[in-house]
Amino acid sequence: MITTRALTKRFGRTVAVDAVDLRVREGDRYGLLGPNGSGKTTLVRMLLGLVYATSGEIEVLGRPVPRRIAEVLPQVGALVEGPGAYAHLSGRRNLALLDAAGRGGGRRTRQRRIEEALERVGLAKIDQRPVKAYSLGMRQRLGLAAALIRRPRLLVLDEPTNGLDPQGIREIRELLVDLNHDGTTVFLSSHLLAEVEQLCTRVGVVDRGRLVLEDALSALHTPTGRVLVATPDAAAAAAVLDGRVESRDGEALLVRHDDPAALNAWLVGSGVRVRSIRAERRTLEQVVLDVTGPGSDRFGEPG
Numbered sequence: 001m002i003t004t005r006a007l008t009k010r011f012g013r014t015v016a017v018d019a020v021d022l023r024v025r026e027g028d029r030y031g032l033l034g035p036n037g038s039g040k041t042t043l044v045r046m047l048l049g050l051v052y053a054t055s056g057e058i059e060v061l062g063r064p065v066p067r068r069i070a071e072v073l074p075q076v077g078a079l080v081e082g083p084g085a086y087a088h089l090s091g092r093r094n095l096a097l098l099d100a101a102g103r104g105g106g107r108r109t110r111q112r113r114i115e116e117a118l119e120r121v122g123l124a125k126i127d128q129r130p131v132k133a134y135s136l137g138m139r140q141r142l143g144l145a146a147a148l149i150r151r152p153r154l155l156v157l158d159e160p161t162n163g164l165d166p167q168g169i170r171e172i173r174e175l176l177v178d179l180n181h182d183g184t185t186v187f188l189s190s191h192l193l194a195e196v197e198q199l200c201t202r203v204g205v206v207d208r209g210r211l212v213l214e215d216a217l218s219a220l221h222t223p224t225g226r227v228l229v230a231t232p233d234a235a236a237a238a239a240v241l242d243g244r245v246e247s248r249d250g251e252a253l254l255v256r257h258d259d260p261a262a263l264n265a266w267l268v269g270s271g272v273r274v275r276s277i278r279a280e281r282r283t284l285e286q287v288v289l290d291v292t293g294p295g296s297d298r299f300g301e302p303g
């Protein structure tokens with residue numbers, strides 16, 4: 001769906017995007033994760049032909065960008081750096097103008113597609129109020145509706161939950177999962193670890209312009225070599241496990257061991273009751289901290 005090779009963008013002496021090889025597959029919910037200023041927006045804009053690369057190649061939906069962007073855009077829904085809209089017009093009017101301006105929309109179905117898109121983003125009830133009276137969250141939803149009116153195969157979204165409250169963020173997340181289940185590939189950028197962890201199936205991590213990691217989310221949650229045990233016999237367990245217990249908090253023990261089943265058999269065989277047992281897995285945060293250098297500790301900051 002999206003492939004880049006050695007994609008690079010320089011602004012003077014600043015290397016905003018540095019030799020990035022990105023690979024987004026059909027059906028992915030792909031999260032491009034990086035702190036503010038790491039180059040995500042520049043990368044997204046290059047994918048859409050809004051910024052020209054200094055060097056490297058881009059393919060979107062099998063076609064080279066920017067050369068054949070005109071064939072690509074009708075199949076792509078995009079939301080980049082805050083939705084642009086005519087402030088004095090209503091949301092519906094904005095969508096109608098947008099649909100009329102682009103290629104391949106189909107006038108006959110316009111009204112229906114607009115109402116469907118508004119419904120999907122939770123704006124079905126908007127009235128004639130102009131967009132300038134909208135809250136930031138409503139504008140963001142309108143921007144998403146705009147990305148949806150063409151029923152795109154691919155969604156490209158730059159920080160789609162910016163400006164939304166927790167309820168709004170959750171609704172957008174559910175919407176994107178639904179769309180993805182219906183066959184839309186979703187590519188989004190975010191500086192929020194938790195957002196990507198909850199929403200995405202694949203993750204790319206950018207650090208100062210470089211893509212330092214790209215993998216399936218499930219593959220990143222690797223076991224840490226420790227097991228979390230809950231037992232009412234914590235003291236007895238600690239004695240049995242002799243030196244393997246790394247920490248203890250009430251009934252909860254963190255044990256150095258890489259096989260929960262074998263550990264369970266050992267404990268039960270020694271007369272220790274086990275309430276629950278599971279392998280500890282690395283969180284996305286740990287994975288990201290391992291691959292990003294010092295000074296890249298700005299993840300999760302609002303902005």
Ligand SMILES: Nc1ncnc2c1ncn2[C@@H]1O[C@H](COP(=O)(O)OP(=O)(O)OP(=O)(O)O)[C@@H](O)[C@H]1O
Pocket residue numbers: 011014015016034035036037038039040041042043191303
């Ligand atoms: N038009 C431009 N001219 C000069 N420098 C730019 C321009 N656009 C971006 N940059 C620089 O490129 C780097 C990456 O910026 P970019 O906006 O792509 O990062 P980002 O990860 O999207 O951050 P944010 O989430 O804050 O937008 C930054 O150092 C930025 O200052």
